[in-house]
Amino acid sequence: AQSVTQLGSHVSVSEGALVLLRCNYSSSVPPYLFWYVQYPNQGLQLLLKYTTGATLVKGINGFEAEFKKSETSFHLTKPSAHMSDAAEYFCAVSDHTGTASKLTFGTGTRLQVTL
Amino acid sequence: GAGVSQSPSNKVTEKGKDVELRCDPISGHTALYWYRQSLGQGLEFLIYFQGNSAPDKSGLPSDRFSAERTGGSVSTLTIQRTQQEDSAVYLCASSRVETQYFGPGTRLLVL
Numbered sequence: 259a260q261s262v263t264q265l266g267s268h269v270s271v272s273e274g275a276l277v278l279l280r281c282n283y284s285s286s287v288p289p290y291l292f293w294y295v296q297y298p299n300q301g302l303q304l305l306l307k308y309t310t311g312a313t314l315v316k317g318i319n320g321f322e323a324e325f326k327k328s329e330t331s332f333h334l335t336k337p338s339a340h341m342s343d344a345a346e347y348f349c350a351v352s353d354h355t356g357t358a359s360k361l362t363f364g365t366g367t368r369l370q371v372t373l
Numbered sequence: 374g375a376g377v378s379q380s381p382s383n384k385v386t387e388k389g390k391d392v393e394l395r396c397d398p399i400s401g402h403t404a405l406y407w408y409r410q411s412l413g414q415g416l417e418f419l420i421y422f423q424g425n426s427a428p429d430k431s432g433l434p435s436d437r438f439s440a441e442r443t444g445g446s447v448s449t450l451t452i453q454r455t456q457q458e459d460s461a462v463y464l465c466a467s468s469r470v471e472t473q474y475f476g477p478g479t480r481l482l483v484l
Contacts, residue, residue, distance in 0.1 A: 290471055301377075301464055301475040309471055348416065354471060360406065360429060361473060363416040 260285045260351045264364035272372055277321075277336040279367045281349030284330065290352035291332040292361065293323055297345045305347075308332065319343070344371045375399065377476035379465050385482045386455055394450045394479045398467030405448050406473060407440060411461035419463075422448060455483045 265280040283289055290309045294302040306317025313325040319342075323334045332349060346368045350361040378397040386392050398405050407419040418432040422442040433439070437455075442448040452459055460483045466473040 292472075294475070299480075301477045302466075304472060304474065307472060352471060359471070360418040360421055360432070361408075361416075362418070365415045 260353050260362040262349050262351050262362055262364035264349050264367050266367055268368050270370040271339045273341055274338050277339045279334040279347050281332045282330050283351045285351055290354050292350045293334050294348045295345050339371045341371050344369055377465055377467050377474055379476040379479050383480045387484055389454055391453045392455055394463050396448045396465030402467035402469050404468045406466040407450050408464045409461045457483050459483050
């Protein structure tokens, strides 16, 4: 069984500051990990994913995440926050035991960016 | 290209009525998923389809919920005898391999 824990339901940063959103996972198989972003009244947009290979993955809008197996973590970072980054962010793990597999999501972190 | 589309975008219904929610996946995507997003429960998996078959229905919360997919494309999620606790955003996603792409969702309000 898979599970995801996102520490901090709300994170507030100043514009230009580092963004760090935390995600820890539990998985019975080598995990596939995803970060999605949700803007108000919209669906989920993929930011980045880790499946195999390089543990530092880069995504859209300047975000990146590092898969650390020893820490069972997949934290999301961005060097400099923009006002447009204000949204809700979800970490998810995939149960990829077949050709299709469901996502198990964390509870989400709402990012606020202040001037 | 065209993304996942869902209709209606909003639905208001009265308790006890049946509702149908529709999802049009990205062309060529063989897998289709339904999730529910609510304040109390977060994002929950409901069901997924590989082609027209549903190998995993484990997330359907009760027998009032059902889903079908025809022609390996469009899917319909049906909720019978709606209850107030069914109020949520219903999200559909599709995938060809491991990455799921989401539609904008249907916001359901049961009065």
